[in-house]
Amino acid sequence: MKVTVSTLYKLKQDNQKISMLTCYDSSFAALMDQAGVEILLVGDSAGMVLQGNGSTLPVTLEEMAYHVRCVARGAKQALVLGDLPFGAYQASPAQAFEAAAKLMQAGAEMVKLEGGEYMAETVRFLTQRGIPVCAHIGLTPQAVHLFGGFKVQGKTEAQAQQLRRDAEALEGAGAVMVLMEMVPAPLAREITANCKVPTIGIGAGVDCDGQVLVMHDMLGVYPGKKARFVKDFMADAPTIQGAFEAYVRAVKDQTFPASEHSF
Numbered sequence: 001m002k003v004t005v006s007t008l009y010k011l012k013q014d015n016q017k018i019s020m021l022t023c024y025d026s027s028f029a030a031l032m033d034q035a036g037v038e039i040l041l042v043g044d045s046a047g048m049v050l051q052g053n054g055s056t057l058p059v060t061l062e063e064m065a066y067h068v069r070c071v072a073r074g075a076k077q078a079l080v081l082g083d084l085p086f087g088a089y090q091a092s093p094a095q096a097f098e099a100a101a102k103l104m105q106a107g108a109e110m111v112k113l114e115g116g117e118y119m120a121e122t123v124r125f126l127t128q129r130g131i132p133v134c135a136h137i138g139l140t141p142q143a144v145h146l147f148g149g150f151k152v153q154g155k156t157e158a159q160a161q162q163l164r165r166d167a168e169a170l171e172g173a174g175a176v177m178v179l180m181e182m183v184p185a186p187l188a189r190e191i192t193a194n195c196k197v198p199t200i201g202i203g204a205g206v207d208c209d210g211q212v213l214v215m216h217d218m219l220g221v222y223p224g225k226k227a228r229f230v231k232d233f234m235a236d237a238p239t240i241q242g243a244f245e246a247y248v249r250a251v252k253d254q255t256f257p258a259s260e261h262s263f
């Protein structure tokens, strides 16, 4: 059955975990779709794992639209989530709408943007105009140069309080999903409990409503530094299809992420 926003709400209600992987092309999209991955995130991580840059900042909206078109052709059941790239949405709600519309026309069924409370106005602008939005909080990689590296967020009580406010404001503005990256597990658990919409974690512990990994990381083919939250599912799988299936199983039965993958 086609995965929709309602499917995701129902999974949260029923305490069933949601699996998400990044995907950039049609062949992998078909394999992930077959393996039962509910959401294919066309991530701006493409700038790192496909293009070889040291950050996600060089990725353009046109490049993202191209990958969304590729993935949308391979995805039959999975929901296609398109990442808005750096510089395409931060200037104003109107700029964000134009960029989001391009990804929706390319085949995205939801868009993701990075930022906390300060992006609530933009989230409201998009959702009021028919575009489902996933809000990405915690470590927002497009702000890597402000953070001074890909580091855990929300470690001090003041930062934790800000993250709680971020999730609340974005949900209040109409975000249909909240993604938390590099957030201490107990804080992500608390935010998830207080969120009506599903939360997805990466380096945010096992108690989020779902998990996401970058495909190249979980297949063990990314040559860069391996973050703590990464597990190589290819290590114990006979095929790539098997690795995708093992990932979905591990997310569903909550054996991934383990404490060694969490902060």
Ligand SMILES: Nc1nc(=O)c2c([nH]1)NC[C@@H]1CN(c3ccc(C(=O)N[C@@H](CCC(=O)O)C(=O)O)cc3)CN21
Residues within 6 Å of the ligand: 044, 045, 048, 049, 056, 141, 150, 151, 152, 214, 216, 217, 222, 224, 225, 226, 227, 228, 229
């Ligand atoms: N291949 C890949 N995987 C990703 O998960 C990913 C990307 N690229 N590109 C965009 C962002 C950047 N991300 C990253 C990149 C590195 C770390 C990392 O090395 N973290 C260390 C330091 C932790 C700390 O100092 O707080 C770690 O041990 O996890 C984390 C997230 C997550 N995203």
Ligand SMILES: CC(C)C(=O)C(=O)O
Residues within 6 Å of the ligand: 022, 041, 042, 043, 044, 045, 046, 083, 136, 179, 181, 202, 212, 214
């Ligand atoms: C790491 C995930 C959440 C992402 O935003 C991406 O792959 O671009």
Ligand SMILES: [Mg+2]
Residues within 6 Å of the ligand: 043, 044, 045, 056, 083
């Ligand atoms: Mg991204």
